Amino acid sequence: MRGVLDIGVIGAGTAGSAAATLLARAGHRVTVYERVAEPGAVGAGILLQPTGQAVLRALGVLDDVVARAEPLDGLRCETLERRTVFRLRYGALDGGHRGFGLHRGALFERLFAAAAASGATLRTGEAIEDLVATPSGDGLFFVHPDGSRVGPHELCIVADGARSHLRDDTSFRKRIREYPWGAMWAVLDDPEARFTGVLHQVVDGTRRMVGALPSGLGPGSTAGPRKVSVFYSVRHDRAEAWRARGLDACKRELRSFLPALDGPLQAVTDPAQFVFTRYMDVSMPRWHAGRVVYLGDAAHAMSPQLGQGANLALLDAWTLATVLAEGGDAAAALARYTRMRRSNLRFYTYATRWLTPWFQSDLAALGVLRDHGFAAFMRVPGVEALMVKVMTGFAQGVGVGPSLQLPGG
Numbered sequence: 253m254r255g256v257l258d259i260g261v262i263g264a265g266t267a268g269s270a271a272a273t274l275l276a277r278a279g280h281r282v283t284v285y286e287r288v289a290e291p292g293a294v295g296a297g298i299l300l301q302p303t304g305q306a307v308l309r310a311l312g313v314l315d316d317v318v319a320r321a322e323p324l325d326g327l328r329c330e331t332l333e334r335r336t337v338f339r340l341r342y343g344a345l346d347g348g349h350r351g352f353g354l355h356r357g358a359l360f361e362r363l364f365a366a367a368a369a370s371g372a373t374l375r376t377g378e379a380i381e382d383l384v385a386t387p388s389g390d391g392l393f394f395v396h397p398d399g400s401r402v403g404p405h406e407l408c409i410v411a412d413g414a415r416s417h418l419r420d421d422t423s424f425r426k427r428i429r430e431y432p433w434g435a436m437w438a439v440l441d442d443p444e445a446r447f448t449g450v451l452h453q454v455v456d457g458t459r460r461m462v463g464a465l466p467s468g469l470g471p472g473s474t475a476g477p478r479k480v481s482v483f484y485s486v487r488h489d490r491a492e493a494w495r496a497r498g499l500d501a502c503k504r505e506l507r508s509f510l511p512a513l514d515g516p517l518q519a520v521t522d523p524a525q526f527v528f529t530r531y532m533d534v535s536m537p538r539w540h541a542g543r544v545v546y547l548g549d550a551a552h553a554m555s556p557q558l559g560q561g562a563n564l565a566l567l568d569a570w571t572l573a574t575v576l577a578e579g580g581d582a583a584a585a586l587a588r589y590t591r592m593r594r595s596n597l598r599f600y601t602y603a604t605r606w607l608t609p610w611f612q613s614d615l616a617a618l619g620v621l622r623d624h625g626f627a628a629f630m631r632v633p634g635v636e637a638l639m640v641k642v643m644t645g646f647a648q649g650v651g652v653g654p655s656l657q658l659p660g661g
């Protein structure tokens with residue numbers, strides 16, 4: 253398999269759209285299969301870190317994306333009693349970095365448009381449920397839910413998100429779990445711009461947390477009120493009970509954590525405007541098998557504690573395009589892909605898995621330790637810069653090793 257490849261991509265989310273764009277621009281024949289018939293700007297706020305920004309710059313869409321986003325200087329976490337748990341400022345790390353809060357839909361719109369303009373063929377309303385090798389073994393048919401086949405394609409990119417079915421077919425062992433916890437989300441107008449510049453989280457033990465992520469203008473708009481994404485951490489089996497208490501009780505509780513939510517919450521008329529999302533924890537020993545490569549949440553879904561989901565997906569896409577551009581045998585290129593992504597993905601998988609119970613669990617003792625220990629830890633010289641390095645997406649394991657490869661780096 254050399255030169256131009258026939259590539260099938262499953263899923264037109266962050267990873268699939270970015271990979272399709274880069275690979276079609278590199279001259280490959282790319283077909284994207286997306287389950288949703290009319291993919292739209294759905295979701296709530298996400299964090300765009302310097303790593304994700306670097307990939308968007310390489311794609312030529314960074315300026316458009318950040319024009320709809322809210323610049324962030326850092327992250328602030330405090331207790332309900334207003335004691336600081338930690339503050340992380342991008343400025344603590346050299347390099348002039350910053351983050352952006354944005355609506356997932358604003359990123360999706362721009363990436364989907366880039367994929368459409370790249371020469372890739374976009375086939376929407378086509379779910380793929382299985383892969384079948386060609387008799388000669390040099391390609392894969394993609395199978396629809398009704399059993400009909402398309403393809404074959406020489407290379408398959410599985411980018412169908414956290415609840416991927418195609419990932420389940422791989423023979424090697426992997427960990428696929430749902431966290432007991434998730435969050436209620438709503439994207440609200442913030443006409444008085446009460447939430448700017450930081451992701452603000454307020455914690456009460458490990459069972460309750462409210463956060464506000466400034467999310468820019470939102471999808472489709474170039475003007476109008478800024479948005480704020482509000483989230484309430486809740487265990488999945490308590491989610492319905494939270495909403496069932498009624499609108500006033502829900503609003504009162506949210507305001508007790510973040511009084512400035514008073515304005516944005518006025519537009520909420522029904523607790524059902526808060527959508528529950530349960531988090532997944534997925535890890536795989538490698539992200540390729542034969543002619544198949546797994547990108548984004550399909551390969552490494554994690555809880556959003558470190559704000560990396562979209563950024564890791566973008567880096568996956570760029571890394572895949574980079575190894576394929578080096579030429580040679582595609583199977584060898586996919587093995588190189590796994591090697592290049594290993595340290596960065598392992599680090600964020602384990603760090604997120606370790607960190608999550610400190611913020612979302614029934615382990616009350618962790619909350620006490622966190623509230624007292626994190627603040628002291630953060631005062632140790634160099635610790636904030638280290639933590640900010642983790643936040644930016646640059647971390648690569650704990651040892652001394654090569655630094656993360658980024659576009660333009």
Ligand SMILES: Cc1cc2nc3c(=O)[nH]c(=O)nc-3n(C[C@H](O)[C@H](O)[C@H](O)COP(=O)(O)OP(=O)(O)OC[C@H]3O[C@@H](n4cnc5c(N)ncnc54)[C@H](O)[C@@H]3O)c2cc1C
Nearest residue numbers: 263265266267287295296379380412413548549561562565
């Ligand atoms: C509807 C939606 C809302 C989200 N909201 C948020 C949010 O508010 N905040 C946040 O941090 N993250 C959110 N995410 C997750 C976030 O987009 C991802 O963590 C990140 O961008 C990584 O992207 P990904 O491409 O791996 O997966 P995703 O962005 O999830 O994309 C996967 C794509 O695959 C498609 N797909 C799934 N199954 C099939 C199939 N069988 N055949 C073909 N196509 C298929 C899906 O429709 C989707 O377009 C959301 C994802 C989705 C799909």
